[in-house]
Amino acid sequence: xxxxxxxxxxxxxxxxxxxxxxxxxxxxxxxxxxxxxxxxxxxxxxxxxxxxxxxxxxxxxxxxxxxxxxxxxxxxxxxxxxxxxxxxxxxxxxxxxxxxxxxxxxxxxxxxxxxxxxxxxxxxxxxxxxxxxxxxxxxxxxxxxxxxxxxxxxxxxxxxxxxxxxxxxxxxxxxxxxxxxxxxxx
Numbered sequence: 001x002x003x004x005x006x007x008x009x010x011x012x013x014x015x016x017x018x019x020x021x022x023x024x025x026x027x028x029x030x031x032x033x034x035x036x037x038x039x040x041x042x043x044x045x046x047x048x049x050x051x052x053x054x055x056x057x058x059x060x061x062x063x064x065x066x067x068x069x070x071x072x073x074x075x076x077x078x079x080x081x082x083x084x085x086x087x088x089x090x091x092x093x094x095x096x097x098x099x100x101x102x103x104x105x106x107x108x109x110x111x112x113x114x115x116x117x118x119x120x121x122x123x124x125x126x127x128x129x130x131x132x133x134x135x136x137x138x139x140x141x142x143x144x145x146x147x148x149x150x151x152x153x154x155x156x157x158x159x160x161x162x163x164x165x166x167x168x169x170x171x172x173x174x175x176x177x178x179x180x181x182x183x184x185x186x
Contacts, residue, residue: 044135044136045136047135048134048135048136048171051132051134051135052169052170052171054127055127055131055160055169056169058103058126058127059071059072059103059126059167059169060167061126062102062103062107062123062124062126063167065109065123065124066107066109066110066111066123067109067110070111070164071099071164071165071166071167072098072099072102072103072111072164073091073094073095073096073098073099073102073144073146073162073164074093074094074111074146074164074165075093075098075102075110075111076091076092076093076098076111076112077090077091077092077097077098077101077102077105077107077111077112077113078090078091078092078098078112091113094146094164095144096142096144096162098111099142099144099162099164100130100131101113102124103124103125103126103127103130103131104124104125104126104127104128104129104130105121105124105125106118106121106122106123106124106125107121107123107124108120108121108122108123109123131160133159134158134159134160134171134172134173136171136173137158137159137173139158139159140159140160141158141159141160142159142160142161142162143157143159143160143161143162143172144162144164145161145162145163145164145165146163146164146165147163147165148163148165148166149163150163150166150168153170153171153172153173157172157173158172158173159171159172160172
């Protein structure tokens, strides 16, 4: 045999060495992958907490700044006059549309909304992009009520739940958040 051939054979890996490396990689991946899954769930819950804090703060700020000490959606967003056209000023009293408009657009003391802020429409907007989708199920639907009493979150429910009479706002799912921290915080 030539010396160059011996060096090539000696420089290679045996089948046993390759199997050991593959087994070690399998063990490392079995440990690491569940950690990434837990990190994703933790990030979703942190995003949920942040979204709830922002939305609840906006709802409370609206209540403090408007006459009658009412929450968004309890008064109509309509009736602002012909100067206010476009997306705003369409929500009737006690509707989800009124609540969404009153948080997204500038409003006057009576809760009427306009797309343009001026001396009359000087309050808000509180959530410029509107209410975001809840981060666990990625659902933006809102179970809206003005009853003053809200049922506990639905098993398997999605989106948000809001009561315009009490100002309660929470994630509408008991499945994804069994502690239901989102419901009990407000």
